[in-house]
Amino acid sequence: MTTTSGPITSQQLLEQWQGHRRLTRKVIEAFPDDKLFTYSIGGMRPFSALVLEMLAIAGPGATGAATGKWGEYDDQSKNPPKTKKELLDLWDKATAVIDTEFPKITPQRFQEVDKAFGMYEGPIFWSILYFIDNEIHHRGQGYVYLRSLGVEPPPFWER
Amino acid sequence: MTTTSGPITSQQLLEQWQGHRRLTRKVIEAFPDDKLFTYSIGGMRPFSALVLEMLAIAGPGATGAATGKWGEYDDQSKNPPKTKKELLDLWDKATAVIDTEFPKITPQRFQEVDKAFGMYEGPIFWSILYFIDNEIHHRGQGYVYLRSLGVEPPPFWER
Numbered sequence: 001m002t003t004t005s006g007p008i009t010s011q012q013l014l015e016q017w018q019g020h021r022r023l024t025r026k027v028i029e030a031f032p033d034d035k036l037f038t039y040s041i042g043g044m045r046p047f048s049a050l051v052l053e054m055l056a057i058a059g060p061g062a063t064g065a066a067t068g069k070w071g072e073y074d075d076q077s078k079n080p081p082k083t084k085k086e087l088l089d090l091w092d093k094a095t096a097v098i099d100t101e102f103p104k105i106t107p108q109r110f111q112e113v114d115k116a117f118g119m120y121e122g123p124i125f126w127s128i129l130y131f132i133d134n135e136i137h138h139r140g141q142g143y144v145y146l147r148s149l150g151v152e153p154p155p156f157w158e159r
Numbered sequence: 160m161t162t163t164s165g166p167i168t169s170q171q172l173l174e175q176w177q178g179h180r181r182l183t184r185k186v187i188e189a190f191p192d193d194k195l196f197t198y199s200i201g202g203m204r205p206f207s208a209l210v211l212e213m214l215a216i217a218g219p220g221a222t223g224a225a226t227g228k229w230g231e232y233d234d235q236s237k238n239p240p241k242t243k244k245e246l247l248d249l250w251d252k253a254t255a256v257i258d259t260e261f262p263k264i265t266p267q268r269f270q271e272v273d274k275a276f277g278m279y280e281g282p283i284f285w286s287i288l289y290f291i292d293n294e295i296h297h298r299g300q301g302y303v304y305l306r307s308l309g310v311e312p313p314p315f316w317e318r
Contacts, residue, residue, distance in 0.1 A: 144200055
């Protein structure tokens, strides 16, 4: 078992993740209700589907990172949310799961190699950065959707 | 002076940044030559301008983080690149600057509060995460441009 002396603390990484998630929440809110579920560019998924991908990763990812127990990756719920309100409620539930699970990840666990969702092999820190980066990536796409709808997105630096 | 026991090492954070930069380089390459400088959606900047923003941040940001000497933020060069080749050459120069400067950032420096580019106050780790996140954000927008041009972007997980 080793611990690393590094550039950031676990608590700072958690705050970084939740800061991004607060911004993504504002982006969800910025979408016109119907466009959230229907609007797309270039054959891509609507923003609601990108958010469901983030939700399939967020809570289950934090839980898997903390416990080594990974559920199956599932962004195709049989009962997907149909309104912005339902989507935001799922978002807030995931926020609470992350706040509970993330602090259980030990410094040595961050460096352990594991298969996230039974599929993606790498150190835990790498999986968690992937979870965050994937959200930033898809949220950036949501910004283009909003701009092309004539809606001003929230500033990127606002967390 | 304190050092932090954290989830990742400096070397891993550098590799994370350069991995993202390798992917962004592929996205630049994927653009049709003219569209790189002209195509936009919703009144946004063309991808070349987003890349110039990344370049204004990358090398100068790594240098400022390492040395405390921040140049002025400048993404409006008087002599901006006019071809994909010129843009990629600037990209590769920045890669070398980051590889040289980043390892000079000490663990305690990562936690020091400084004003990035004389303007954005926060700990150095926070500024560096911002540099990386800003690139992911704008690159994600480039993915939408490519999709709407009918061009398949490189896979997000390829670094």
